[in-house]
Structure formats: structure tokens, C-alpha cells
Amino acid sequence: MLDDAYVSSLNTPSELTPVDEHRAKVAALLRRTPVETRPLADCLGLALATDLVAPISLPSFDNSAMDGYAVRSVDLTEASAEQPVELPVAEDIPAGRVDVPPLQPGTAHRIMTGAQLPPGADAVLPVERTDGGTDKVRMFAGVQPGKHLRRAGEDVAHGTTVLTAGTRLGAAQLGVAAAVGAAELPVHRAPRVLVLSTGSELVAPGEPLQPGQIYESNGLMLSAAVREAGGEPTLLRFVPDDVEAFHAVLAEHVASADLLLTSGGVSAGAYEVVKDALQGNGVEFSKVAMQPGMPQGCGRYRDAFAVVTLPGNPVSSMVSFEVFVRPAMLAAAGHADTTRTVKQAALAEPLTAPAGKQQFRRGIYDPDSGSVSLQGAPGSHLLGSLAKANCLLTIREDITELATGSIVDVMLLD
Incomplete structure (x- = not known):
């Protein structure tokens, strides 16, 4: 005993x-x-060990944001539904074409989303504002310079840091790493x-x-x-x-x-x-x-x-x-962010806590009302209530009781 x-x-x-x-x-x-160097497919959830600096710009070239026609905007200043402008279609530019010829005045190039903008063009008119012609195209609206374009480097500029050391590599982070040409990354095991x-x-x-x-x-x-x-x-x-x-x-x-x-x-x-x-x-x-x-x-x-x-x-x-x-x-494991998200919430009911001990109570946090309710009694064997909780209330060791409406810290578990 x-x-x-x-x-x-x-x-x-x-x-x-x-x-x-x-x-x-x-x-x-x-x-x-x-630190290990791994293929991107094996890096999910791991922490990046060193900064990833972009060796190229994103996009790496000016390209079309729409399916439509690459044009000189000045050629469409008079275009309208009542008086469409008709232009010859000189070229087809699908995504991935590398030998893109310049656009001559008074012509249009049919262009697909993501395709390289031809030299001389300053805008893209969406196909919905045309008759969709392949030899000649009737255009029922004008377009402002720069419209429906993705400019080189507008997302990521060459030489800038894309991901910092300590970043957790999720789907989006691996996607941008692949987009700038990284086949593998240094990560913490x-x-x-x-x-x-x-x-x-x-x-x-x-x-x-x-x-x-x-x-x-x-x-x-x-x-x-x-x-x-x-x-x-x-x-x-x-x-x-x-x-x-x-x-x-x-x-x-x-x-x-x-x-x-x-x-x-x-x-x-x-x-x-x-x-x-x-x-x-x-x-x-x-x-x-x-x-x-x-x-x-x-x-x-x-x-x-x-x-x-x-x-x-x-x-x-x-x-x-x-x-x-x-x-x-x-x-x-090298992660820069090591803590759960902590919110402040109003107690939906009173509670008591032992003197001299920091108490962690299971709770259900309601983000809409900003309140938190207790989930189950404080017993350490009550696993069922933990399975239903989405947060832990943190009660300081100098606090022995709190009234309804008191503000407490809650550590979100999901």
C-alpha cells in the first residue's frame, strides 16, 4: 500500500x-x-529542407487565358454585334505549339487556352464573341489591350523563392514545385x-x-x-x-x-x-x-x-x-509550423478545474457562434467523448472555475 x-x-x-x-x-x-533528396511523388507531407528558388518564370511565356482568337486590339475598335469585323484566320495555335509565327496587321490567329501568344498580338477575343470561323472569322465585339492574357512571370518570377524551408509539402506545394521544373526535392526524413x-x-x-x-x-x-x-x-x-x-x-x-x-x-x-x-x-x-x-x-x-x-x-x-x-x-522533422490552431471562444457552460494544474478538457467548438461546449466529463478513461470532440480547452493552472461566457483558449484538433 x-x-x-x-x-x-x-x-x-x-x-x-x-x-x-x-x-x-x-x-x-x-x-x-x-535530409534526403526524393522524387516529388515521395515528398507528400514531408518538410522542405532548403528554399526552392524558381529557375523559370510562371508562366514562362505570354499565353492565352481563353479559347478564341489572338488579335491586335486596334483591328477591332469598330466591331459590334450589328457591325462585326471580319478577319482572315492566318494560323491555328494549339497549346504546345512552339513555332508560333508573328501576327500580321488585319489578321487573326485561332488560339487555344494555354497556347503561346504570337508576337504582334496584344489581346485574345473569346470564341463566344465570334462565329468560330476557321478560314475567316466574324468578330462581334472589340477587346481591350491585354485582355484574356496570362503574362510571363505574373504568377512566379524567375529567381524568386517559391517555397521556403520548413514548408509542409502538400498537393499545391508539390504542384508548384513541378511547375517550375523540380523533379525532386531535399526533405527531412x-x-x-x-x-x-x-x-x-x-x-x-x-x-x-x-x-x-x-x-x-x-x-x-x-x-x-x-x-x-x-x-x-x-x-x-x-x-x-x-x-x-x-x-x-x-x-x-x-x-x-x-x-x-x-x-x-x-x-x-x-x-x-x-x-x-x-x-x-x-x-x-x-x-x-x-x-x-x-x-x-x-x-x-x-x-x-x-x-x-x-x-x-x-x-x-x-x-x-x-x-x-x-x-x-x-x-x-523540419516543419516550420509545429502548433495546432488556437482560437478564443466563449464558454457555453460553467466549468471547474483543479488548483495548480493546467487542465485540458474535451470540447466542441462552434466557429459560427464563436462558442465552445464541454464534451463529456474530465475523466481520463472517457475515450468516447474524445472521439466526438473537435478541440481541447486549455485552462490555466491558476484558474479553478469559469462562468458561462468566459473566454477560453481552444486548440483545434481537426
Whole structure:
């Protein structure tokens, strides 16, 4: 049985590590991942390692923004529906034609969207304002100089920075990289994360449960969170509450992992295998001034990979990942933006919070009204309410109660 004075001390603010202090420890553990040059198709979700400077302009030449006719605008000054101007069609210019002849006065070139503007033309008249002729074309309207054109360099000028280092490479970013001719990019490798859930009571989903057993959910949940954050997870199933078995599993992965992420086995009770195995091997454990998620640990396992130990209750584990692990992973992977979007919202109901602890409550943020409502009770085992939440309310450690309408910070989860 635990000593009453020890149990009491766990809730004493002076004995607890501030959230920001523990966050800084975790961030310092994860080293920047190596830079690799990869084909564009393999760069999705990764962070650009160096600025991408445009070797060409976009567009690289003046081109048509419409299907129509390249003209000299002065030739159409008298054109109208009642008195159309008729011009001979001297050339056809489809997109991709490279031998584009100059446009002579008093003529038109039929031109397609994206095709190179012929020298001498200063505008394009859309085909809808003509009779669509191929030998001769009747034009029912005039056009202003520069109309329906895309000028060279109006999107991206040669020599300008298209993407800055630290940019997350999504579909649009990869598209512009391809558009300026980049076939490959230097990127930071995704962090390789071992995700390990301990507990002899754990059973794989789909298997029959015996009395006292529970389905293992943290491993799958944290692996998904790692992948969402741009990491490459390896889920280790299942390590029983046995220290030697724990070390044997880690020995198989020492050379390949950047981070070991565990859940469970770090509290003050007996049979805490994570703490028993890692204490004295470079990992320190502490109580962090937060709810949920007070028992935490971090360090470097035998000078090999970084270790972050999370509590076993599922909500505590997931909240701890959001607060400590996700930003550290993104920073290690070279991302410039490592934080979730934070909004201020009005409480739709009152709440209470424990003194001396930063509280993270599940909530539903309504962007239309700018309000947030609580989703479920604060219990760290209530995973169903976390699955329905779209934000976490952050309540400072010096606040113990808030009235309806109070303004709070909410961290958006989607």
C-alpha cells in the first residue's frame, strides 16, 4: 500500500513539473531527422529542407487565358454585334505549339487556352464573341489591350523563392514545385517512432475477452496520431509486464528508431514495467502539473533513441501526445509550423478545474457562434467523448472555475 503522505504529495503543486518545462524537455530530446533528396511523388507531407528558388518564370511565356482568337486590339475598335469585323484566320495555335509565327496587321490567329501568344498580338477575343470561323472569322465585339492574357512571370518570377524551408509539402506545394521544373526535392526524413503499449491485461481487438482483460486501443490510436503528424510508426504488440521481455523488444529496434513512445506502466503502483525497465537507463519520470496526464517520463534510452512515456489511460495518453509529442515530432522533422490552431471562444457552460494544474478538457467548438461546449466529463478513461470532440480547452493552472461566457483558449484538433 502507498504511503498516504506520498499520495498527498502527488497533488501538491510544488511537487509537480510545469507543463511548459516538460514540453521543453521532450522537444530537446528529438534530434532533427536527416535530409534526403526524393522524387516529388515521395515528398507528400514531408518538410522542405532548403528554399526552392524558381529557375523559370510562371508562366514562362505570354499565353492565352481563353479559347478564341489572338488579335491586335486596334483591328477591332469598330466591331459590334450589328457591325462585326471580319478577319482572315492566318494560323491555328494549339497549346504546345512552339513555332508560333508573328501576327500580321488585319489578321487573326485561332488560339487555344494555354497556347503561346504570337508576337504582334496584344489581346485574345473569346470564341463566344465570334462565329468560330476557321478560314475567316466574324468578330462581334472589340477587346481591350491585354485582355484574356496570362503574362510571363505574373504568377512566379524567375529567381524568386517559391517555397521556403520548413514548408509542409502538400498537393499545391508539390504542384508548384513541378511547375517550375523540380523533379525532386531535399526533405527531412519522417521520424521513425516505435509505439509500444504494455500490459498483460491487453488483448487485440477482435479476440475474445477473459475476465479482467481489456482491448488494446492506445497502440493503434497513438500509431495513427504519429502518422497524422508525419511520422512512420511501428506498432509493437504486445509486451507483457516483464522487464526482460521489454528490453528484448527494444534491442531489436535500437538501430532504426528515432523515438520510443510508450503508454502505460509509469504510475506509482506496482507492476509498472515501463518505469522499472527504463529507470536507470537514461529516462526520468515526473509528475506534470496537468489534468489529464500527470504521470510522464522522457529521456534517451541507453544513448540510443529518444523515449517519451505516456500514461495508460487513453484520454491521458492522447492529450499528452498532443501537448508534448506532436509539436516535438514536427520540429524534428523540419516543419516550420509545429502548433495546432488556437482560437478564443466563449464558454457555453460553467466549468471547474483543479488548483495548480493546467487542465485540458474535451470540447466542441462552434466557429459560427464563436462558442465552445464541454464534451463529456474530465475523466481520463472517457475515450468516447474524445472521439466526438473537435478541440481541447486549455485552462490555466491558476484558474479553478469559469462562468458561462468566459473566454477560453481552444486548440483545434481537426
